[in-house]
Amino acid sequence: MTDLTQAHVPAERFDEWVLAVREQFPVLTRRVRNDKRLAYLDSAATTLRPSVVANAVAEFASMEYASVHRGVYELSERATQRYERAREQVAKRCGVKASQVVFLPNGTTGALNLIANGWAGTRVRAGDEILVSGMEHHSNIVPWQMLCERSGAVLRVIPVTDDGALDMEQFARLLSPRTKVVSVVWVSNALGTVNDVSTICRMARDVGACSIVDAAQAAPHMPVRFDHIGCDFLSFSAHKLYAPSGLGVLLGRAERLEETAPMLGGGHMIASVTFEKTTYAKPPARFEPGTPSVDAVIGLAAALDFVDRFGLANIAAHEHRILNDLQTKLRQVPGVRVLADAVPQRAGAVSFVIEGVHPHDVASILDREGVCVRAGHHCAQPLMARFAVPATTRASVGMYTDVHDVDQLIAGLHKVLKVFA
């Protein structure tokens, strides 16, 4: 397999490459419902677990797990080393120092809540403006709404065009000296639209606003170079990157993290504690109270190694090809309308509606055919309202998605049409 994991696998060897990838995911051999092949097209929800990651976590748990940051004995020191090496690995990959990497529970949602409360919460005042886009996931809307309610700040929304892209002209008009925060999604979980986050962050910086990037759907598909993007904070989720659940990664500029108050108090996040006065630790420890999700962090390190073995560039090229194939075939199914069909840059997901058939019914019939898709509002109710649909059906790709998955979905859609004829 070694020669397939070079960067830029040649086109004629890509089929081999995909097979080699799929072999790493034992769950793909399962048969589902009435002995159907499993066509997993819900990677935007969560990615399947490669056996090397599952094994790395199991081995660590069996032979190396011990208290991190606390024990003076060898087992604890080694476990701590593994945990901190994972942090360094993330840091190097993202172009930051280890002290700028925070591991926290509840994924990207946890990170966004920390930024909204711990950073913005102490600095945003009545009349200040917070900008989010109309295509945000609820996790990048609700914490800001809560903050606005408490502080009297105002939430402004960057509109989404009919094509499913951010309206950059309107964004420019919304920016003003009152703008304190711009928090925007890099890749839309519902539409698949890729936003130009570097430009967005530069524009935010130009008016003195703090810029935040939700990279949950970007990290699996493209390099995340914090130093290149130019944002103040960025976050992604381990479980969307072939790693265990329950872990979010927050990256921040050193100055911003220093300015951020902790939200949770307790062990490890302190410097010293007396009943008279308690002082807090420096970042990242300040935001890592209690016992961390050690297993998940070890799993993340293994997952990042795994992704690098196959090559993120290869993964991106493969996914791009599959998405194109999927979109082309979707357009040929009668009654199917793809949202954001013409968006210039797409990654991960495609949302569509079928005339006269509710997405939940589409998904149930596809389930019968072994096809796993997501139906609903995708935690993006405002976006659904913008496109005047109650819900959509969403198919999303990962490194293991192949053309048979796409064809199985299309065949399933034809069955849907038959049932609802």
Next chain:
Amino acid sequence: MSFSADEEDLYQELILDHHKRPRHRGILAHHTHHARGQNPLCGDTLKLTLEVADGRIVAVGHVGEGCAISSASVSLMSESVVGKTLTECQHMFEVFHAVLTEASPAQQLDELGKLRVFAHVCQYPARVKCATLAWHTLRAALAQQEEASTE
């Protein structure tokens, strides 16, 4: 509970028929009870109106938007409750809910009559709330509560 292959099909003819041609559709101009219901997971919405006289449901009218399971359930519920006393409706709610959320003995299924067509939804937990929305909303309307939810 075991089902035949046909019965296991979520989209049996009867369900599709009631989805495509829902009975009792439209808000009653004159109604004594009403409630709104929604299934947050799925986006199903329902507005239900009832005319109750002498302790019986005399007329039912509904509007709403949702998946085939929820709209068929609203239609079949409407057909089932017209002419029934409020006590009978409450009992039907309990049987329907029990059948959909747990294994039920055969005689409970028989009690459901046409509604039996939803029995196998219990095998698809994510769709149970689609089927029960109509009945939760009915119960809310009869209890003079404005809003029902499947949560």
